[in-house]
Amino acid sequence: MWLTWRAAMEQALYGENGFYLRECPSGHFRTSVGASPAFARAMLRELVAVDGALGHPPVVDLVDIGAGEGGLAAGVLAVAPPELRSRLRVIGVDLASRPARLPEEIGWAAAVPDAICGLVIANEWLDNIPVDIVEQTADGPRLVMVNVSDGEERLGERPHEADLAWLARWWPMRATGERAEIGRPRDEAWASVIVRLTGGRAIAIDYAHPVDDRPPYGTLAGYRDGSMVAPVPDGSCDVTAHVALDSCAFAGECAGAVTTTLTTQREALRALGITGTRPSLDQARSDPRGYLLALTRASEEAELIATEGLGGFGWLAQTRT
Numbered sequence: 001m002w003l004t005w006r007a008a009m010e011q012a013l014y015g016e017n018g019f020y021l022r023e024c025p026s027g028h029f030r031t032s033v034g035a036s037p038a039f040a041r042a043m044l045r046e047l048v049a050v051d052g053a054l055g056h057p058p059v060v061d062l063v064d065i066g067a068g069e070g071g072l073a074a075g076v077l078a079v080a081p082p083e084l085r086s087r088l089r090v091i092g093v094d095l096a097s098r099p100a101r102l103p104e105e106i107g108w109a110a111a112v113p114d115a116i117c118g119l120v121i122a123n124e125w126l127d128n129i130p131v132d133i134v135e136q137t138a139d140g141p142r143l144v145m146v147n148v149s150d151g152e153e154r155l156g157e158r159p160h161e162a163d164l165a166w167l168a169r170w171w172p173m174r175a176t177g178e179r180a181e182i183g184r185p186r187d188e189a190w191a192s193v194i195v196r197l198t199g200g201r202a203i204a205i206d207y208a209h210p211v212d213d214r215p216p217y218g219t220l221a222g223y224r225d226g227s228m229v230a231p232v233p234d235g236s237c238d239v240t241a242h243v244a245l246d247s248c249a250f251a252g253e254c255a256g257a258v259t260t261t262l263t264t265q266r267e268a269l270r271a272l273g274i275t276g277t278r279p280s281l282d283q284a285r286s287d288p289r290g291y292l293l294a295l296t297r298a299s300e301e302a303e304l305i306a307t308e309g310l311g312g313f314g315w316l317a318q319t320r321t
């Protein structure tokens, strides 16, 4: 069956027996959430700052969108101080069903709540929102169609006007043969989060590229069992494409965001106290056990901020008051 990439991804990831409805993400790839508990500790610092800026309301939301196995929500809840914890309303949002063994205090929903006052985190959510792919021809962009059973491709129709306008603004292609991933569904998904934010901050973290440095042939990729595989949209693997976070930022501003910060995970986590600093060798002599613990923690932190790895992810933070 031949489909556009957006339809094929939708079916492969979220259709009947789709990859994400069937599989545990952690069995196939490593995110910051699984890399280290330091990530949840940093998010707690972010939550504490948001709570302070909101004036410590009676209820403060923590919404984890694309929560997967719920590890981030559970991690933040576990380290939250009792007073904050007593005011927290924690919700994991995912199309997949509620994970087993999630603490009872964590709610679970398939859709983003209508009103959120607090902190929203979407770690590696937007890259899994299906997108169409286009290829530049002598007559302009044409949709790429894919055979869902083997990943073979052929060219289809001209994209809709709204998509052509998005391409012209956010991903202009130059040479014949170049490809682009139309980020409009991600913009809309992100805007739908910002619209629901009555106060506080929303953060999207993902592989990203800026408008002046888009990859000329796109970033579509597949992952299965910890390895990169051909992105065949037959439900057997994750299918993902990096995110034009700058266009999501613009969509968020149009939806009401009053501040926008677009930076890297490295910079954002360093500002939250994640440094990856190794313990001193003196400690190895005076407190060998403490030294080993500190060394483990430092190497986990280093993984979170490594420039060539997770630290290179884009961080889009937007607030509403």
Ligand SMILES: C[S@@+](CC[C@H](N)C(=O)[O-])C[C@H]1O[C@@H](n2cnc3c(N)ncnc32)[C@H](O)[C@@H]1O
Pocket: 020, 021, 025, 031, 032, 033, 034, 065, 066, 067, 068, 069, 071, 093, 094, 095, 096, 110, 111, 122, 123, 124, 125, 128, 129
């Ligand atoms: C790569 S996983 C990220 C898991 C987790 N955030 C982490 O960092 O480990 C992406 C998740 O987004 C979920 N997802 C994708 N589109 C969604 C949507 N429209 N609404 C809710 N969840 C969605 C998928 O089901 C999947 O669990």
